[in-house]
Amino acid sequence: MSIRETRILLSDIEHPESPTLDFYLSGGGYKALEKALKEMTPKQVVDEVTKAKVRGRGGAGFEAGRKWQFLPKNNTKPVYLTCNADESEPGTFKDRHIMERRPHLLIEGCLITCYAIGAKTGYIYVRGEFPQAQASLSSAVEEARAKNLLGPDILGTGVSIDIWVHTGAGAYICGEETGMLSSIEGGRGHPKLKPPFPAVEGLFRCPTVVNNVETLSNVPFVIREGADAFLKLGTADTPGTRIFCVSGHVEKPGVFEYECGVNLKDVIAAAGGVWKGRKLKAVIPGGASAHVLLPHEIDVACDFGSLAKAGTIMGSCGVVVIDDTTCMVETLQNVLEFFAHESCGQCTPCREGTGWARKIVTRIEAGKGTMADIDRLYEVADNFEGMGGKTICALSDAAAWPTKSYVKKFRQEFEEHVRLGRCPMKGA
């Protein structure tokens, strides 16, 4: 079935003036901010976003409004908003498009959120490899400041909020929320044990809300149009739209915004389908951390619940398509090189485990593995899968899920490497 995009977050991104304040204002931009500041109490804003069930677009799908309500009540410390713009999950590039093409949408979302949670300062943590996004956001901040939409006494309401763009410097683990906070504080990107959750003790040991770029960019729509309008989009499980990042072996890689619940098979078809007239071999639906799907498993609705039921995750919505000329052992090797490189090293199961798994899969790919290695690879991954408190953060899970699913679903291919003593896809 051919499907149509619903562009709320990505509306008019192709327009050359799209990043400018004038263009944003001409489309009703900052109306939601004005409405929130002038007509709503902070609590009403929180309630509206809670009612809209805006689930976190950073990967885990936690409801934003509920997260905001975790902030301690009789708090006397400053409160911070930190926007997670680290976007480093392999196969994910949606936040970049928002920041480069619609920086004011994100800034408006940050400002409304700061007002709702009582924060006077928000930091947008943009990965170091996104200089264009940093520049686009920084000039948008200055434009907004010049028009009294940001800074002291916004629009004469007495509310003062500052937003700053903060740069990362190359480390996937700074996308993990507590790793990001350590990084903003000027340290290594070491995640911290939770609890305490950032809402209670986060940046500079103060209550802090961490939300993803796409999550916060939904806030202006919810406030301007109301929660009911948002709830009409998508599914009951995941209201709203999502930006699908489609890459790999498709004819037309790119970003596509659909209502949640769209069929994964149709998303792939909309991106031109498998390239070069080849056949589909596998799909990763939610970034490299996701469990891989086989061709017969992609007839599935894309929302958090349906993909979980299908045994994988919606995650970051990074859809990576893999054609039938691809070696899955080599693909897993590539994924494990990533995770072994990005493990921050604090927890032994993650630091050692991802390294072992990488070594074993490299051995199998080189034709030097044994049948026992295949089971060992699975067991090692099973062992560093953090669920149950073995590790500080979920990077170890993110590495375990692909590993276990590749071995399970493509076991024959792993065995063939062992039997032949070489990679069957690389000729004799």
Place this chain on the structure above:
Amino acid sequence: MGAEIQTFPPEHLKERFDRIVARYPKRLAALIPLLMMLQREYQHITPEHMEGLATYLGTTPAHVLGVVTFYTMFSHRKRGKHHLYVCKTLSCHLRGAPGVIRAFEEKLGVKAGSGEATPDGEFSVDTAECLGLCEQAPCVLVDGQRFGNITPEMVDQIVKELSR
């Protein structure tokens, strides 16, 4: 090397440094943004930078060193004037990154990730993990500029363009 900077922060960066520090309730929070500026200006982070920053931000040189070694975008060794990040992760790998990496290594005569610059100091090459540019895989980030949908045949042209 040490002669490069007599005072810290370097005169021409002082105002920008102070402005960034003012954004945070704690001075140390400016560390990574300031290191990024130094890395861009000098193509590496020197022991003098680390000592200077430690005093300027109120921490120890050891802390700064720990941060410098943690993040991939900082380097002790002087990088080339143009430092190439060639993505090697999943989507780029699926669309031919290994051939592109090889082509850059051959063209420039340096090994990716070795930290070594070409003898004229113009180029160095690094592999990078997913650059968040997967719709243009395989891709390269250099001097904040991006090149996408690269084939090994395009490598000559890219190097020529950067040398201009």
